[in-house]
Amino acid sequence: MAQEAEMQKQDVSDGADEQDGAGEKKDSRAQTPGLGGEEPVASGGGGRSVEIGNFRVFSDLRLPEYDMGNCKAYAADNLRREEGGAFALVTDPTVPTRQDLIRFLTGVHIGGQIDLLDHEIAHWPLLDRKTMVLFYEKPAGGRVLVPGEKQKKIDEHDFAKVVIEPLMHVLQAVADKGLTHRNIRADNLFFGDPMAEKVVVGDCCAAPAGFNQPLVYETISRMTADPAGRGLGSVLDDLYALGMTIAALGIGHTPLEKLREQDIIDVKLSKGSFQAVVMNEKLPLALIEPVRGLLCDDSDERWGFSELHAWIDGRRAKPVQSNTERxxxxxxxxxxxxxxxxxxxxxxxxxxxxxxxxxxxxxxxxxxxxxxxxxxxxxxxxxxxxxxxxxxxxxxxxxxxxxxxxxxIILDPSGAIRFKGFSAMVDGLGSMLSYDVQHGRGPQRFADVVVRDIPSFWFGRQGGYSPEVQKLQQAYKNLRYYIQQQSAGYGYERCLYAIVRNQHCLSPMIEKDYVVDITQLLPALEKAAADLPDDSWPVDRHIAAFIATRLEDDVEAQLLALQNPSDEVEYSRAIISMLALVQWRHGPDNLQNLSHWVARLMEPAVKVFHSKARRERVEHEIPKLAKRGNLVELYNLINDEQERRKDQTEFITAVEEYSEAESEVFDLESSGPARLELAEKVGQQAAAFASTMIALLTVSALFLMHIW
Known part of the structure; x- marks a missing residue:
C-alpha cells in the first residue's frame, strides 16, 4: 500500500472547493483544522502512520480523489488481509455522521455501493482529537466524472446496465431498511472494475443527509434549506438525485454548474427541474424519458422503481404529467x-x-x-x-x-421552514442545530423557530396521512418544552441529543473524545478527571442532557434536583446518582480518577447525616471506596436508606430528649421566686407546728409535776 501511495502526484490539491458562479470558487462550510486545504499532501513513502483498529493509516499520504467535502481520505493498509486496497475517510468532527447507515453498511456487500469495511472512533493526529474514521474498499476503477477532466464516455445504450441498475440496487437495499442514501451524484461515482462495466457509489455516511450534495441534485422542496438542514428525506429524493446523475453523465458535466445557487433555485422554481436541465443542454435521446420521469417535481408523479424497471425492460413507463407549477x-x-x-x-x-x-x-x-x-x-x-x-x-x-x-409555509407547504436567516426541513432541524452550535452561530435561531411553534404550523399544512410526518411530529412534540426550561438537562442541549441520535457530547470537558454512545461517557470523564480543577463538577448542561437522552433509566428526579444549585446537599447527591447509574448500567467497574474527583465533591452530600459520629465514619470510608473506583459504592454510602432511616430516628429521639431536658431546665430557671415563697410558707407552718407541740409538752410537764 505504501508503494502504491508513493506514486501520488505531489501537486494534488487538498481542498475540494465548490463552484460559485462562472468560475468563482467558494467554501460555503467552515473549515476544520486538519481537514482544510492547509494539510500537506503526500510527499514520499508514507513515513507517518497510525494504527486504528485493524488498519494502518498513513497520515502523510492523501487520496483526494476519495474526499467527501471536508472529510479527507488517506491511504490505509488492512492488517487482517493482504489482498485489496483500502482507504480511510477521516470525518469532520464538527458535523454529525449518519450512524444508522454506518451500522447497516459496515461489513455488508451491496452491489453498486463501495464496501464499508469497518469504522472506528479514534484519535487523529492532524486534528489532535478523536473523530470517526471510516474504512472503505478502494474501487477497482477511477472516478466516473472528474470536474475539469475529460469524461470516460459511457455509451447511452449501456446506461441501464452500467449506471442505473447498480444505483437502483443500492437505493432499494437502503430503502428496505427505512433509510435513505442522499449522496447520489455523478462526481460520487466510481467504476467498480477496470473494464468500466459497472459503477459504484461512494460514501454516504460521513456527513448529514444531503450535506455534501450540490444544490442542483436536491428536489425543489429541499433545495431551499441550508446544506446542514436538508434532512433525511425519502427514497423519492434519492430517485430525483438519480435522475440528475443520469443527466450529468449524459451531458458530461453537472447541469447548471455555471449558475449561482440563487439562480439555480430561481430557474428550477420558474421552469421546473427537467426544463431547467434541458433548456441549455442536449441530452442523449435514449435518456430523455428516464430523466424526465425522475426529475418530475410532483413527488406523486415521479418515477419509482417499477417505472424504471419497465423502462429498462423496454416497456412503456407511466407518462409524466405537466412538470411545472401553476x-x-x-x-x-x-x-x-x-x-x-x-x-x-x-x-x-x-x-x-x-x-x-x-x-x-x-x-x-x-x-x-x-x-x-x-x-x-x-x-x-x-x-x-x-x-x-x-x-x-x-x-x-x-x-x-x-x-x-x-x-x-402556506405558499410552499412541502418546503423548508424558513425563519429570518434560518432554513431547514423539519427532519433536518436537529442537524441544522448541531451545525449552528458547532460553527459559532449558537442555538438561538433554532430556539426562535421552536419557541414560536413554527414546526407545528408546518405539520398542520401537510395534507393526508403520512407515517413519516407522524413520526416527525412525535419527535418534535417535546422540543418546545425542553427549550423553555432553563435548568441543566434541558434547553437546546436536550433538544440536540434527543433529535440527533448520533451527535457526540459537546461538553467542553470531553468534546475532543467524541463521545457518541453512553458507554463512552465515563471513560472520557475518567480521562478528563486527571486535568480538570478539583472544585468543578463532573456534570454540566451537556452531560446532563446527554445522560437524560442516552440512558435507558429515568433521571427526571435527578434533573429536578439540579434546578436548585444552592441546595448543595441535593445538588451533589443528584450528580453522584446520575454518574453512579451510568456506571451501574454500562461500566467500567474501575474509575479511579473520577471516583477521587467525586469523593472530593461529596462533602455537601455527607451533611445529610445528623450524627457527628456517623458523618465522621462516612468521611473516613469515602477515601477507601474511592480507591476502588466504584461510584455506585460511593453513592450507596451516602444514600443507604437503612442508615438514613436509623440516623433520622436517632435524630428525632435526640431532639425529643433534648427538648424534655431543656423544658426541665427552663422550669427550674423560670420558677425560683415562687419556690422561695412556698418554702417560707412551709417554714412558717413548720415553725408554728413545732411551737405548738413544744407548748403542749411544756404544759403537760408542769401539770404532771403539780400533781405529783
Missing part, C-alpha cells in the same frame, strides 16, 4: 422582483424578510392568491394568519415574524 396570470412583486408561482414567491419572501411584511399584512398576497392563482384554500389560510397578527399582544415584532414564517 403560474399566475399576473405577478406578485416583492422588493422589485416579480413572482408568478407560489413556491417562487415563498422563496422571495424568505430572501426579503423585512420588505415582505407590508404586502402580507395589507392582504396584497392574499388577493393575489385568490385572483392570480384562483387558490381559495391558500388564500383562506393566509387571511387567518393575518387575522392572528391583529390579536398579537405587546410583542408585535415577534408576531410579524411569525406571520412571515407562516406565509412561507
Amino acid at each position: 403560474r399566475a396570470a399576473r405577478s406578485q412583486n416583492i422588493s422589485g422582483k416579480d413572482y408568478y408561482t407560489a413556491r417562487s414567491l415563498a422563496q422571495g419572501i424568505a430572501k426579503n424578510w423585512v420588505n415582505s411584511l407590508a404586502p402580507l399584512r395589507d392582504g396584497t398576497v392574499e388577493i393575489w392568491l385568490r385572483r392570480g392563482l384562483a387558490d381559495n384554500d391558500r388564500a383562506k389560510h393566509m387571511s387567518e394568519a393575518i387575522r392572528q397578527l391583529q390579536w398579537a399582544g405587546a410583542d408585535k415584532r415577534a408576531a410579524e415574524d411569525i406571520l412571515i414564517a407562516k406565509s412561507i
Whole structure:
C-alpha cells in the first residue's frame, strides 16, 4: 500500500472547493483544522502512520480523489488481509455522521455501493482529537466524472446496465431498511472494475443527509434549506438525485454548474427541474424519458422503481404529467422582483424578510392568491394568519415574524421552514442545530423557530396521512418544552441529543473524545478527571442532557434536583446518582480518577447525616471506596436508606430528649421566686407546728409535776 501511495502526484490539491458562479470558487462550510486545504499532501513513502483498529493509516499520504467535502481520505493498509486496497475517510468532527447507515453498511456487500469495511472512533493526529474514521474498499476503477477532466464516455445504450441498475440496487437495499442514501451524484461515482462495466457509489455516511450534495441534485422542496438542514428525506429524493446523475453523465458535466445557487433555485422554481436541465443542454435521446420521469417535481408523479424497471425492460413507463407549477396570470412583486408561482414567491419572501411584511399584512398576497392563482384554500389560510397578527399582544415584532414564517409555509407547504436567516426541513432541524452550535452561530435561531411553534404550523399544512410526518411530529412534540426550561438537562442541549441520535457530547470537558454512545461517557470523564480543577463538577448542561437522552433509566428526579444549585446537599447527591447509574448500567467497574474527583465533591452530600459520629465514619470510608473506583459504592454510602432511616430516628429521639431536658431546665430557671415563697410558707407552718407541740409538752410537764 505504501508503494502504491508513493506514486501520488505531489501537486494534488487538498481542498475540494465548490463552484460559485462562472468560475468563482467558494467554501460555503467552515473549515476544520486538519481537514482544510492547509494539510500537506503526500510527499514520499508514507513515513507517518497510525494504527486504528485493524488498519494502518498513513497520515502523510492523501487520496483526494476519495474526499467527501471536508472529510479527507488517506491511504490505509488492512492488517487482517493482504489482498485489496483500502482507504480511510477521516470525518469532520464538527458535523454529525449518519450512524444508522454506518451500522447497516459496515461489513455488508451491496452491489453498486463501495464496501464499508469497518469504522472506528479514534484519535487523529492532524486534528489532535478523536473523530470517526471510516474504512472503505478502494474501487477497482477511477472516478466516473472528474470536474475539469475529460469524461470516460459511457455509451447511452449501456446506461441501464452500467449506471442505473447498480444505483437502483443500492437505493432499494437502503430503502428496505427505512433509510435513505442522499449522496447520489455523478462526481460520487466510481467504476467498480477496470473494464468500466459497472459503477459504484461512494460514501454516504460521513456527513448529514444531503450535506455534501450540490444544490442542483436536491428536489425543489429541499433545495431551499441550508446544506446542514436538508434532512433525511425519502427514497423519492434519492430517485430525483438519480435522475440528475443520469443527466450529468449524459451531458458530461453537472447541469447548471455555471449558475449561482440563487439562480439555480430561481430557474428550477420558474421552469421546473427537467426544463431547467434541458433548456441549455442536449441530452442523449435514449435518456430523455428516464430523466424526465425522475426529475418530475410532483413527488406523486415521479418515477419509482417499477417505472424504471419497465423502462429498462423496454416497456412503456407511466407518462409524466405537466412538470411545472401553476403560474399566475399576473405577478406578485416583492422588493422589485416579480413572482408568478407560489413556491417562487415563498422563496422571495424568505430572501426579503423585512420588505415582505407590508404586502402580507395589507392582504396584497392574499388577493393575489385568490385572483392570480384562483387558490381559495391558500388564500383562506393566509387571511387567518393575518387575522392572528391583529390579536398579537405587546410583542408585535415577534408576531410579524411569525406571520412571515407562516406565509412561507402556506405558499410552499412541502418546503423548508424558513425563519429570518434560518432554513431547514423539519427532519433536518436537529442537524441544522448541531451545525449552528458547532460553527459559532449558537442555538438561538433554532430556539426562535421552536419557541414560536413554527414546526407545528408546518405539520398542520401537510395534507393526508403520512407515517413519516407522524413520526416527525412525535419527535418534535417535546422540543418546545425542553427549550423553555432553563435548568441543566434541558434547553437546546436536550433538544440536540434527543433529535440527533448520533451527535457526540459537546461538553467542553470531553468534546475532543467524541463521545457518541453512553458507554463512552465515563471513560472520557475518567480521562478528563486527571486535568480538570478539583472544585468543578463532573456534570454540566451537556452531560446532563446527554445522560437524560442516552440512558435507558429515568433521571427526571435527578434533573429536578439540579434546578436548585444552592441546595448543595441535593445538588451533589443528584450528580453522584446520575454518574453512579451510568456506571451501574454500562461500566467500567474501575474509575479511579473520577471516583477521587467525586469523593472530593461529596462533602455537601455527607451533611445529610445528623450524627457527628456517623458523618465522621462516612468521611473516613469515602477515601477507601474511592480507591476502588466504584461510584455506585460511593453513592450507596451516602444514600443507604437503612442508615438514613436509623440516623433520622436517632435524630428525632435526640431532639425529643433534648427538648424534655431543656423544658426541665427552663422550669427550674423560670420558677425560683415562687419556690422561695412556698418554702417560707412551709417554714412558717413548720415553725408554728413545732411551737405548738413544744407548748403542749411544756404544759403537760408542769401539770404532771403539780400533781405529783
